[in-house]
Amino acid sequence: MNPLRKSRLAGLALLPLAALTACGGTPATTGTPSGAPAKGGTLVFGVNTEPLNLDPHASPQDVTGLFTRPALDSLVSLDDKGEIHPWLATSWKISPGGKTYTFKLREDVRFTDGTVFDGAAVKANLDHIVDPKTRSQLAAAAFGPYTGTKVVDAHTVEVSFAKPYSPFLAALATAYFGIQSPKSLAQGAEALAKKVVGTGPFIIDAFTPHQGITYHRNPAYNWAPQGAKHTGPAYLEKLQFKVLIEDSVRLGALTSGQIDAIASVPPVSVKRVEADPKLAITRRQAPGGNYNYFPNTAKGVFTDPKVRQAFRDGIDFATIVGKLYFGSFAPASSPISPVTPGYDKSTETQWKYDAAESGRLLDEAGWTGRDAEGYRTKDGRRLTVHWPFLKALAREQRGTLAEQVQAEAKKIGFEVHFDDVTANDFAPKAISGDYDLVDFSWQRADGDALRNLFAVSTIPSPTLFGQNLARYRDTEVDGWLGDALATTDLTKRAGLYAEVQRKVIDDAAIFPVYVFTYLLGTNRSAHDIGWEPQAYPTFYDAWVAKA
Missing domain, CATH: 3.90.76.10 (Dipeptide-binding Protein; Domain 1)
Incomplete structure (x- = not known):
């Protein structure tokens, strides 16, 4: 048994998906007027990111679901x-x-x-x-x-x-x-990357990279899902997403009334928005994988579990996240978020920041030397972590977060080197395992997200771009994940997923960072914006008040 292994059953606690309804925030509307929703008009939504490929069947980005769900x-x-x-x-x-x-x-x-x-x-x-x-x-x-x-x-x-x-x-x-x-x-991948056609309440007019996407109402729509607030066509005549990467620009467009709603209100501005009677914020924790760092357990410095634990426990992630995001995002303790079925609450006390213990573990692992710049060394080699970082796609100040982690890692003796890569550069590295650390979030409304992240079958290869970028191999974990696939008993599945979480934490096969929370900002014109399972806003029931 791994020397880092602890009792996995102690303090077991589970939180169901129903907690999605309890993640707080005001409704996506301000001062809802009485009477029936207004029909017609255009709702303009400012977003902070965009898909590289509009085909949700092919795209590796979860944000593609936001752009294609209307259609x-x-x-x-x-x-x-x-x-x-x-x-x-x-x-x-x-x-x-x-x-x-x-x-x-x-x-x-x-x-x-x-x-x-x-x-x-x-x-x-x-x-x-x-x-x-x-x-x-x-x-x-x-x-x-x-x-x-x-x-x-x-x-x-x-x-x-x-x-x-x-x-x-x-x-x-x-x-x-x-x-x-x-x-x-049948039109092929190139055409689908630019436009998709469905049965939805909206029809895509045009998708312009770096600018946004426009839709118009499907007048024949009459098959809304159960739970929708109305039937028949959408209330909105038109819907428009504008890509506004800069936080200040996006927020300024909302506060000035140029647009009706925005994605990802900057955490530093949350209190300001909440204090404005013309605006409102809705919070929605996302299910599935948190924003996590994944160490390469198969090659490089992180093959040693003591080095992995030293990195994770030697950096005060909770304080960094709390200060950078002003409390808007909760620090993560598990690979999956608290609103995911099977979340194990006991992971919240399973590990903690301990710089002294981190130093002891590095000594035990043989990294006892120090070079002129203060980095740990072993057999003349510096303790270096290579991290291919997709700066162009980083959202929610993840670049700033990474730089702060880099600075804290140096204090305990790690040199963190960012390899600046493009999306095209990253894929070959992921497939070959040419990295020490990678970062991403993985939103899924099911505990099976753990299988994506840790099953041997999802390790990236030339034939499958899987999500197990930790390249983690554990027969016990694979067994639990397989057993979870074979049962529809939610209690049994939750117990199996709890075992997986505690084992990968024991093995330091993941460094949890923060729980992504969607911060939707709206002005008084926007009403009844809904939510889909991945915690992205939907617009079938939405409407805009007439001036």
């Missing part, structure tokens, strides 16, 4: 309590062995290009996700052991898996499994 519906929907509801599918059955899902489909739906929605369309979409030509990263990782879809008749499909796969319905509810027109899919 794409899913077969099922997921509510805040973790319950699945009909959407484009009216009902479903799971076979006794858990390997086959049979869906009955709506018969009154058309894609916005006029194509009929039917079983063949569903098959085309699911097969598109796993097609090697799609090079799917995010969606395929949530698909598990998919073997194929059979069209039983025009409005019935059977989706099969090689093994039981209990997270399937929750994954199916996300925008990454949004159903696209087969006619659109």
Whole structure:
């Protein structure tokens, strides 16, 4: 047993997905007027990032779901309590062995290009996700052991898996499994990267990189998911996302009334916005993987668990996060957030900042020397961590956070070297394992996010761009993750996921940083902005008050 291993069952506590409704904040509206919502108008939404590829089946970025959800519906929907509801599918059955899902489909739906929605369309979409030509990263990782879809008749499909796969319905509810027109899919990857066509309440007009995206209302829409506040077409005539990377520019556009809502209110400005009677903030903790750092456990300095623990415990992440984000983001203790099914609350006391213990562990690991610049050395080698950092895609001041971590790491003897890379540069490094540390968040409304992050089968390779960038291999963890896939018992799954969390923390296979919380800012014109499972805003029920 690893010498860092502790009792995994002590203090076990679980928090259900229902906690999503308790993560605080005011509603996404200010001074809601009485009477029916206003129809028509345009809602302008300022965002701080954008997708490189608009096809959610192919894109590796979770933000793609925000941009495509207005245009794409899913077969099922997921509510805040973790319950699945009909959407484009009216009902479903799971076979006794858990390997086959049979869906009955709506018969009154058309894609916005006029194509009929039917079983063949569903098959085309699911097969598109796993097609090697799609090079799917995010969606395929949530698909598990998919073997194929059979069209039983025009409005019935059977989706099969090689093994039981209990997270399937929750994954199916996300925008990454949004159903696209087969006619659109046939146009190929280049066209899909710029525009997708679905059955949703909005139709994409144009996506202009670095500027934004515009939509107009689908007048024929009449198949909203259960839980929506209304039926029929969306209230808004038009919807526009503007890419405003700079925090000050985005906030200024909101406070001046130039736009109706913004993503990611700068934490330093939260109190100012809350004090303004014309504005409001809604907070929404995201489920799935937190913003974490992942050490390469297979190659380099972090193959030694003592060195990994020394880095994690020798940096006061809680204080850095608290000061940088002014309390808007909670420091993380586990790989997954507190609103994720199976979250283990006992991880909050499982490890702590301890610079003295960090030094002792480095001494035990043989890094006893110090060079002229104060870095630890061993056999004439400096204790250097190479970190390929995607500065161009960094959001929420993650670059500033990384620099502060770099400074704190130097105090305990680590040299952190940032390798400035592009998205194209990063992929080969990820596949080959040419790094010591990487950083990312991984939003999923299911504890199965842990499988993406730590299963041996998700280690990146030339044939699969998986998310196990820690390159972590543990047969016990793989066993728990496999057992969780095979059961639909939520209590059993939660217990298995708790075991995984405590083991990877014991092994210091992850450095939790912060829990991403969506800070939605709105002015008095915007009302009834909703939320989807990944904690991104939705606009089907939204409306704007007329001046």
